[in-house]
Amino acid sequence: MWFSKTQEEVLRELGVDRATGLSSEEAKARLEKYGRNKLKGKPKKSLAALFFDQLKDMLIYVLLGAALITMIIGEYVDAVIILLVVVLNAIIGVVQEYKAEKAIEALQQMTTPKALVRRDGQVKEVNSEEVVPGDIVIIDAGRYIPADLRLIDSANLQIEESALTGESVPSDKDAEAIFDDPKTGIGDRSNMAFMSTLATYGRGEGVVVATAMDTEIGKIAKILDEDNEEMTPLQKRLDELGRILGFIAIGICVLIFVISLFQKRDLFEMFLTAISLAVAAIPEGLAAIVAIVLALGVQRMSKINAIVKKLPAVETLGSVNIICSDKTGTLTQNKMTVVKYYTLNNLKDVPAEGSNFSASQDEAELIKTFVLCSDATYENGQGTGDPTEVALVVLGNRYNLEKNELNSKHQRVAEKPFDSDRKLMSTLNVEGNGYRVHTKGAIDNILKISTHALVNGKRVPLTEEMKANYLKSADEMSDNALRVLGAAYKDTDSMISPEEMEKDLTVIGFVGMIDPPRLEVKDSIRVAKMAGITPVMITGDHKNTAVAIAKELGIADSIDQSITGAEIDQLSDEEFSKKINSLRVFARVSPEHKVKIVRAFKAQGNIVSMTGDGVNDAPSLKYADIGVAMGITGTDVSKGASDMILTDDNFTTIVHAIEEGRNIYNNIKKSVIFLLSCNLGEVITIFASILFFWPVPLMPTQILWINLITDTLPAIALGVDPGDSDIMKKKPRNPKESFFAKGAGLRAIIGGVLIGALTLLAFFFGLREHGYTLGSENIPEEVLIYARTMSFVVLAASQLFYSLTMRNPVKSIFRIGLFSNKYLIGAIVVGIFLQLMVISVPFLAGAFNLHNLSLNDWGIVILLALIPLAANEIIKIFMRKTERD
Incomplete structure (x- = not known):
């Protein structure tokens, strides 16, 4: 039991030198032996498990049922197509979820707590997962303890251990303590520090005695992975929207089925149509697309710091x-530089360059106090520690009062660390045969606890007039954007407690430093x-x-x-x-x-x-x-x-992050409005044809294909749009603002109605070309296949082209750049190529009940497919005019 052993015994048993710590080679060897310092979580899902998770959906069950029925009645081609669509949909879902998981893992890796360890005689910052038994860990306020430690040094160290003990009050730590009783409770082991607890005050050092699952937290914790799949408010709203649309779509499908009964249509065909329409109408891809857009956006933001x-x-x-x-x-810039210093009635500038400067007795005492009351270092042009303290150490170097030399002459024996409420820090150092308190901090706080002042090498009582002089000069420095830091001291014959340090001090003066913007x-x-x-x-x-x-x-x-x-x-x-x-x-x-x-x-x-x-x-x-x-x-x-x-x-990074956040939200909104427009177009096409007793313009397998290809690819591409260059010229979005505010909902309806109407119009042209109308009876199968091909192409192409105009609600596609989103252009090209493949390749055309079109009809369908794009661009012209007015 480490808490019952002396520091020397622990260090010897772990084979580590306190002064130099482990060597890099030894640390690497121990990492291989003991493993990473990480609590074990539940195993991640395999790709197969992720795949089957995608199938756990009521609509997918319905589709699989439909596939089974089609196989039973011998419609094997339809069954294979339905199953392919289900599998492809699941694969897309797996890819999206896998990417999102990898993005979150990358973020977790980037935010892994760091630990300060001494290795090869130097203090290094490493990921806490790389800490190994025998590492010497440096502890300061605000850091998590990376592993279980036996303390070997402590200075006013307090650690909050509520994760283990339930006590909310931080525990005082004492590296010198030894406990013989093996039953000593965790909360009473003041010479130990435990993994996942938090240092709240003071500083210390400890040697790692246990890592990962061997730690106290590892023994008692019931390991559960954090739930990183919490839905964002936007995802929750979209999920709710999806459910509402789902109920509406299912209602429409039931209505279609009932109408079909009265109209004495082929019930099996209508059953498949109703199912495929339900799948097409319900935007089940929304949550996945939002997740992937958010994850990719977050990765993009990490690149801008x-x-x-x-x-x-x-x-x-x-x-x-x-x-x-x-x-x-x-x-x-966080690069503080001392430019002025002041002792009573004596204000001097620090030369901008050079060193080996001389100083008067009072000035030397001022600089000496600042250097000794500092934890920073500055060697070979490199500083470590707080920038303010680094500036003070640099000041000492320039006046031949180097920190290492002063530390060796005036060893620190106690300290009272800086506290944001007191705005002071004090150290107790050896001074001749006695001791001296060195205090630095806010000049007004220093004056409150000082009774004397150092003037020409002598301590004199501090008067109100002197205080006024100090404060007046400090104000003048502050008016010139200088940060003012005061110094004071107190001599004592014996060691004193931290509570006694900051009383009855002698003020020396202050310095003015600047941190340029x-x-x-x-x-x-x-x-x-x-x-x-x-x-x-x-x-x-x-x-x-x-x-x-x-x-x-x-x-x-x-x-x-x-x-x-x-x-x-x-x-x-x-x-x-x-x-x-x-x-x-x-x-x-x-x-x-x-x-x-x-x-x-x-x-x-x-x-x-x-x-x-x-x-x-x-x-x-x-x-x-x-x-x-x-x-x-x-x-x-x-x-x-x-x-x-x-x-x-950097403040600039916050502004960039806000800009990125605005664009990500807008991109998600584009994707959602686009998907809803497309789904609405499909619903209108089928519902209108059933309602008016027309032939159905699209087969179930055709609807499923369009839903998979022409919806998903452009929606994801819109989600990674480069964004609006003028986004930071607009006011922040009201968080209570509806997702369909500023005409977005109306435009989704207009787009959907246009896509649906034009699909029906293409079907009408296809029939009329062969001498039939929508109301004709006994239309030959070949004519229906030709007309359905035209409606199939219009529905798919109009959605692909329509995605271009969705990139910005007001600006024209030419102003934002027709080819500025290469992913969207790629999605459109791939979509068109796949449509051509399905129509042109005999095997695929037969499977999807499609027929190649004449050159004249290709012109008609392309023209019809461009109308929603053109209509939305015309609406934008009126919107821009309204904005100008």
């Missing part, structure tokens, strides 16, 4: 009208505003600093559009909600304020996107409509709570 974790987020993105963004790293962000903010989206800046910086950068980026126009966290606290929720729409900058705010900001924006009916990277940002990320975590600086907790992760921490 936006990982969407939850499919509903893609729909919501199109409705976002408020982007609440952190300033540092998202709006700015990202070059591309200004254009992105302009695009966002043009798209009806309001960008909002949230920062812990001083109000003046924040407003200065917000003005430069075009987020705010004046300081009146800003508010601080303290001012927010003075307002009631109702007062804050009323004021929120006029605010653009939120300064000096804590993560707790973020939730209040999101609530206020949402209370005014806004759809809010919120960015975050810290542990405490998780509530606001969850409460926002779209929670966006930072991929580079973000903690595992913030990534876990988010809907989307930015792999480049």
Whole structure:
């Protein structure tokens, strides 16, 4: 039992050196021996299982029944065609589901939690699945524990272990503790850290003692895969629509069958017609097409550095009208540089270039405190850690106060980590024969806990006048968009607790640093505003600093559009909600304020996107409509709570993701309206012919073929349309807006009626050419086959051509580019080629009861097939004219 052994015993037993960790070769060998650090899930479905899942549908059962009946009565060709259609439909479903599953797997891989491990003497970030027994894991606040660890170092470390113990209060950890009692409970093992628990405070190190199913969580968990197949709101609406249309279609089919009884038609033929019509009328492919379009869209978004974790987020993105963004790293370059420093009544600029600068005693003490009270490193031109701390270490290097040298002279013995509420960090370091507290943080908070000031090397009482001088100079720096960070110290003869560190300090001064805005962000903010989206800046910086950068980026126009966290606290929720729409900058705010900001924006009916990277940002990320975590600086907790992760921490990526989200939603809408138009055309064709006692223009197998080829391929191609270049010139979509708003439903009906009417018209031309009309009796079979061929071609071709005009509800096909969607052109070409094959190849023509057409009739059917396309383009002309007026 690892918790009853000393640190030395554990390290020796696992064969690892604490200082260097495992070698890369040893880690690789252990990974092969122990396997990946991943809990086992239920086995994935095989392709065969996926295939049979596609057949679990009532309508498919009906079709299979129809195939059986046709075989019994000797109509083997019809039976084979019906079975081929069923199999092809299932294969398409399997391919779509498999692609969607692979897309989700890729996203899971991209969002796998990371772990910091020491290997080959260096700290490396690896996927938690690659952690092996013996690895030395570095723990800091906000990271998940990747495996079961025996702690070998801890500094104020607290870990939230509710997943194992049920206790919501984080547990204090002590690496030095040893427990002899083998029955010591999991919650009492303070020298251990367990897989899937969360470090909430402090830091530490541990050696991996168990991975995967050997961990405590692996032993007690009843392993179940997460349900990644949750339907999005759009899919649910479409599923409901499909059911409604299904009931309508079945009702029509029953009606057709009843009418056929009275009309004394061939009941078996009408039975097959009714079944095939039901399959054609019910858009059972909708859910599959939506799933594949969403999955492909999500993959496309990952290429622009936006990982969407939850499919509903893609729909919501199109409705976002408020982007609440952190300033540092998202709006700015996250490359802090100290440009000024201040000790009482002494303001100096840091030279832009060079090193080996000299400093006065007070200035040297200021820089020394900043360097020692820092966890960052900077060697060989590369920095690790928080950018603010890296800038301070670089400042020390330039003034010959290098971090490694200072650390060796003044060893750190205790610390009080940075906290977003205190806005302070303190360390306790050896100083001569005693100790010194070094504190850095917000200058106003430093002044609150300071009683003295360092002036010309001497400690003097801190007066109100001195405080005013410090604050005045800090404000001047902030007005110039500089971030101000103060420093203070306290000498002590003995070790003190973290609670005693930040009392009775001596303020030294502060520095001013700048993080320049990202070059591309200004254009992105302009695009966002043009798209009806309001960008909002949230920062812990001083109000003046924040407003200065917000003005430069075009987020705010004046300081009146800003508010601080303290001012927010003075307002009631109702007062804050009323004021929120006029605010653009939120300064000096804590993560707790973020939730209040999101609530206020949402209370005014806004759809809010919120960015975050810290542990405490998780509530606001969850409460926002779209929670966006930072991929580079973000903690595992913030990534876990988010809907989307930015792999480049860039505001511009959010705007690109919104644009992509809008296009994905529009593409799905195009596919759906197209499918409904096509299905309606088929229903009208058959129903009208039955109702008016005309011959049926299409055979059941012909309807099934058209439904499979001319519906599915263009619908998927429309789903991956390049999108509208002017999409970001429009206002966000209202999430409550009907799917058939803005005339989409009416146009689906017009398209369906036209397709159905023209199919009947083609059938009429085919009969008339041989001297018959729709009302004629005893029409020869050869004449019916010829006329049905004409209606078959018109129905298929009109749907294929009609897909071109569905690419944009207003713009003409020539303006958006006739060949700009190569997939759609390919789908149309393939569709036409297959139609020609079915008609021209004798074996296929006989199977589908088709006949080759004369050149004159080919001209007629092509002309008729182009009418729905032309009609919709004419409607667009009037729509564009209405928009201009």
